[in-house]
Amino acid sequence: MDEIKENSTFKGIAERLTLGVTRILENMPGVADVRFAEKEPAEKRSLLSWEQKNSCILPEDLRDFYLTTDGFTLNWSVKLDNECVPLGCMTINSVSRLCPLLQPVSLFSLPNAPSLVDLDWEENSAESGTGEAPAAPHFDSRSRIFELDSCGGNGKVCLVYKNCNPGVVAQQSEIWFLDRSLSWHFLTANFSSYYRLMITHLGLPEWRYAFTPYGPSPQAKQWASLYQPLTFRGELSLADPAGDSHLNKLDPVKAFRGKPKVPIPKKKQPAQCSIGSIVKSQGGTGKHTVAKR
Numbered sequence: 001m002d003e004i005k006e007n008s009t010f011k012g013i014a015e016r017l018t019l020g021v022t023r024i025l026e027n028m029p030g031v032a033d034v035r036f037a038e039k040e041p042a043e044k045r046s047l048l049s050w051e052q053k054n055s056c057i058l059p060e061d062l063r064d065f066y067l068t069t070d071g072f073t074l075n076w077s078v079k080l081d082n083e084c085v086p087l088g089c090m091t092i093n094s095v096s097r098l099c100p101l102l103q104p105v106s107l108f109s110l111p112n113a114p115s116l117v118d119l120d121w122e123e124n125s126a127e128s129g130t131g132e133a134p135a136a137p138h139f140d141s142r143s144r145i146f147e148l149d150s151c152g153g154n155g156k157v158c159l160v161y162k163n164c165n166p167g168v169v170a171q172q173s174e175i176w177f178l179d180r181s182l183s184w185h186f187l188t189a190n191f192s193s194y195y196r197l198m199i200t201h202l203g204l205p206e207w208r209y210a211f212t213p214y215g216p217s218p219q220a221k222q223w224a225s226l227y228q229p230l231t232f233r234g235e236l237s238l239a240d241p242a243g244d245s246h247l248n249k250l251d252p253v254k255a256f257r258g259k260p261k262v263p264i265p266k267k268k269q270p271a272q273c274s275i276g277s278i279v280k281s282q283g284g285t286g287k288h289t290v291a292k293r
Contacts, residue, residue, distance in 0.1 A: 018074060019199050025076050025088070028227060033084050034076040042070035042095045050095055056144055056161050056170045062191040070094045074203065087223065090203035091149045092195075101145040101158060101178075136184040137162055137176055144170055148194075154206055155179045157187070157194070177208045185212050202228055 015022070018036060025034045047066060051057055058066075065072075071094035077084040093099075137143040137160045144164050149157040156178045161170035175194040177185045187208070188194040201207035204223050206216035216224070 017069060017072075019196070021199050021202065022074070025202065030078045031227075032077050032079050035074065037073040039069045039071050039073075039094070041068055042066040046095050050098065051169075054100065054144065054146070055168070056146075056173070059173050059191055062159070065092070065191065065195070066095055071097070076203070087205065088203035089152060090198050093148055098146050098148070098159070101147055101156065102139060134174070134186055135162065136186075141166065145176075148175070151208065152205075155208060157208065159191075177211065179209070179212060183212075187211060204228060 022034055022036055025031050044067070047058060047063060072090065072092035074088075074090040075086060076088040077086050079085075137145060137158075139145075142162070142164060144161040146159045147156050148159050151157060158176050158178055159173055160176045161173050163172075164170045173191075174189055175187045175191060177187050179185065185208075188197060201210075201224075204220065204227065206220040207224065209216040209220070210224075215221070
């Protein structure tokens with residue numbers, strides 16, 4: 001009886017924590033092997049230790065999340081030719097794995113070794129964001145960046161503290177996406193919004209690239225149109241109100257229409273030749289008639 005109560009309690013917590021996405025995935029055609037990893041809540045002392053070590057205050061929503069579960073992992077697969085192929089993955093690193101993106105320089109490293117800080121050498125880089133998007137983070141000491149999700153090697157989702165000063169505790173944070181070209185893309189202003197965004201996109205491959213100017217790969221778009229048609233169409237309409245910016249504007253009627261055939265003018269023979277041929281033909285027929293008589 002106690003085991004049954006514990007299982008039902010865990011299912012209730014998992015249902016609330018995943019916002020019911022596990023049940024939605026299990027009812028989708030072709031989806032199999034939906035796995036949600038159960039994790040214990042993080043201890044308060046580990047959160048305080050992280051804040052003191054990194055001179056940053058965890059946002060309230062992220063702190064509450066870690067006090068509920070120390071990290072988040074949900075994976076699901078699809079059946080292709082009777083084989084389960086991993087497809088969706090939702091991950092939030094635990095407190096112990098919430099590490100700085102830029103590790104401290106080792107004593108054994110070369111003095112002139114290249115690093116991500118070298119990308120901030122441009123003095124003309126925008127310090128303040130435009131009216132549509134905030135300013136991008138920096139790889140130097142002006143920003144403190146921590147990895148929330150490695151995205152399976154397709155980039156990194158980071159907890160970013162901007163406008164930092166040495167010796168001053170940072171408090172304001174945002175969620176940013178660092179793609180494979182080391183370009184920054186703003187996702188959300190707080191962790192709760194990013195968490196709902198992750199659940200909404202079902203952890204599909206490259207879903208964060210929908211918030212970049214170039215978008216996900218064609219294969220990722222196919223998966224999104226299959227398992228996330230409403231959100232996928234909405235993102236296309238946000239990218240282009242006409243909804244056809246990613247499509248080749250090709251008119252098949254014009255493309256496959258043949259060229260009009262130009263009629264070739266027939267050469268007219270001279271009038272004398274035509275008259276002579278008529279006379280010859282008449283003479284020939286007259287000879288044949290005389291022979292018959």
